[in-house]
Every structure is written in C-alpha cells, then in structure tokens.
Amino acid sequence: MTRTAHSALAEHLAALPVVSTHEHHREDAFHADLDLDKLFANSYVGWINPLPGPIRDRARFLDAVGHSAYFRWLERGLRHIYGVGPITPETWDAVSEAIRQAHVSSPTWHVALMRRFGHYRRAIQDSYWAPGSAAGHPDFFAPTFRINCYVLCHHPLMTDHNGNSPWQRHDLAGLDFDAYLLLLDQVVAEQKQAGAVALKSALAYDRDLAFTSGDRETAARVFGAHPNAVSDADRRAYQDFLLHHLCELAARHDLPFQHHTGLAKLSGSRPLNLEPTIARHPQTRFVLFHGGFPWVHEIGGLLHHYRNVYPDLTWLPLIAPTAAIRAVREWLELGNGAANLCWGGDAWTGDESVGAALALKHVLSVALGQLVEEGSLGLEEARRIAGQVCHENAARIYGLG
C-alpha cells in the first residue's frame, strides 16, 4: 500500500463522525467511580480466555493481555482521551487517577467523551438489563428492543439469560395464545412510539440460530405450560414460531431486526444457520452483527444472495482487526457491500467506545487503502465509502438523522 492512500484515508477518517448501531452503555451512576481496574473488569479485556489471574496482579495481567486487540484499542482510546499511557505497572496508578478524576468532576463525562474524542453523533443502545431503555440519555442513545425473553419464555417461571420475562414486563393474566401474539404486536408498536429504532436478538447466547419453520399449533399448546412438561422438540417449535412472528412484526413496523451472529454459543451461531429465516421473510431487514466472526465469508455469501441482509461490523474491529479488514474488503468486492454496511462499538463504558471507534477507523483506512492501491477503488470513492460506513448508512437505516 502506498503511504499516501493509507495516510490520506486515515486523516480523512480521523475527522469523520460515527453513528454506532450497538452499545451496552451503562448509566451515569456506573461511571461515577470508574477507574482503570473497574474499566478493565467491564471491558472485553476481561473476556480474554483464560485470564492469568486477578487484575490487581498488574504485571502478570498486562503481560498476558498486552498483545490482544481488546487491550490495544482500549489503551489507544485512553491515550487519545487523557493523553496518558502506555499502561505499565509503573504508570497504572497515574492512568487510573486521570480516568477517575474526569468522571468524578462531571457525571456526564462518559457521554461527553464519546462525542468529543470518538466523534460519536448518535448510538443505538441495547440495555439488556432494562430492554428498551436509553441509559438516561435519550438525546444521544436510541434504544433497540431486545426480544430474547419473548422467544424463550413460555411460562412465568422462565427468564432469558438476562433475567427478563414477558410475565414480569406485561400483565398476561388470562391471555390465550392468540391474544398474546396480538399483545406482542402492540408492544412493538409502543416501543417504536417510545423511540426504539430496531429489534435485537441475542438468541445466539441461548441456542443455535437454525430456526425451523415453527408450528403454531404446538406453540399455542406450549404457551403457559410448565417448563418440565414440555419436550425439547416442542420447546424449539415454540421458539421457532415466536422468532418468525417477531420477524413479521419487524417488517410490519418497519424496524430493522438486529441479530447477534458468530461467537456466543459458537458452533450454532454461524450466520448461514439464519438463511432459511432470511429467505422466508424478504420484507424483514436482517442486520447481521459482528461480521459473523469467525465466519465473515458466510455474511458475504448471504449478502451476495439476499437483498434483505445488512452486514454490520459491530465489535469485530476489537475482536480481530485482521478479520475485520478481510470482511470489509470481501463485502465491498461484492458490489453491494457499502450500501448498508454499519458498525457499532458494543461497549459498556464511554472510554472503551472511544477505542472502538479508533479501531473501526484503523480497519477502514487499511482495507480501503489496500483497495485503492490495488486499483479497485478510486481515492474519492474510498472516502465516500468511509463516510457511508461511519455514519451515513446507520443514520439512514435507523432514522437517526
């Protein structure tokens, strides 16, 4: 790659606004006592498997995680925000104090820093601990509505993996199955009315994504039945039917339907498992998160065949920038990859979101720079695509103008 194409794009990207399609941003109170230890414990660095021991064992911890992309982008973000680092056992306390001071001095610093240092304009919020909430900042965060509990729970004793249950959230006393399905239609309408801009499935953390056609009669029988009285086959038939019902509601209420693909329950989460569902609901917009990592090629295959597939890089630049670069290149080569390609930071803290935005811009400057160098793209076209991916597509698809 010529230095010129890459550096010209990196410079262009640095100033671009971003619109994130996915965050799990925590509220003001959570950020109030944020320091480096709490940040690591609530970042993807804490997901590195296996961690060598407690975070307080600083030298050992840094030695083990220091080369990971998760760590590198968090550190880069902190350097960008606070001008501190690199993080070593010797600088740890000073970095921690810089973070703590900033959050203590302003209770909304966690949002301000996203705007100022990450160039975030808007972000879509998935509050899995309070579905539909905007984390206290509705001017900045637009909620997505997480649907896991509606697919998984057929009895008041059941919850999804975040502890949510339809019976906690709504008065379902005396409702039969038909009335329940109608209620879900109203719930989606109300969520949209209240500001939700998408539906979100994180079902890949609960089960595989190979939904069969489902069966209304079985689902009606399972609704309200005690979990011990339902066979595995019937439980799946219920889940599959409800998932299809929600796909129809997403189309009826004109809301993109975001799906976690890849990782999670690993082998069941591959994007190709969703193909029959995508084919069955041509009017539903299927946003496929995380590039389906590690199966980024499968998103490419689906993108090639289905116009209702919306590829999304959320989280991927933090997991494995190399895979993200490959994904961007492949999807752009298909010709339709740029039209609906979006990204999200997928973080719990404003601090990590800033590093995530830097990671995205790194990935785009490398991938687009390579395509320019190879003669596949003009520099102006690459600049235009950068703007589409960073903010224009998300603003258009989710109505976040």
Ligand SMILES: [Zn+2]
């Ligand atoms: Zn997420």
